[in-house]
Amino acid sequence: MKITVKLFASFRDGRFKVEERDTPAGTVCRQVVLELGLKEEELGVVMVNGRHAPLEQELQDGDSLALFPLVGGG
Template sequence: MQVDVKLFASLREGRFESEKAELENQSRVIDVIKKYNIPLEEVHICLVDGRDADTEHVLQDGNTVSLFPPVGGA
């Protein structure tokens, strides 16, 4: 199956902004994180098709996975 992967802020450094990923059927968000060697502690927010999801969320063909680092500001 194919999903769109979008990385934000510091997660883009040395990686990409948006990319299509080929995954096995029944892959989860954690599988996307592992595929791109992103340390789990660097991922604070996961969205699937714009909705909050955890790392065990099972993906479907055509989903969009968005990953964000911890976000702060003053």
């Protein structure tokens, strides 16, 4: 199945902004995060199709997965 992965802020460093990926049926958000070499503790927001999603959410064909890092500062 095809999904679109969107990375934001520091997650783009050395990676990409938007990428279409072929993933097997039954893939969950956590698997994509780990394949990208991201650490779960770095994640701030995970969204699927514009809605907050848990890392355990199973992705469907055509889904859009957006990953945002934790943001600090003030």
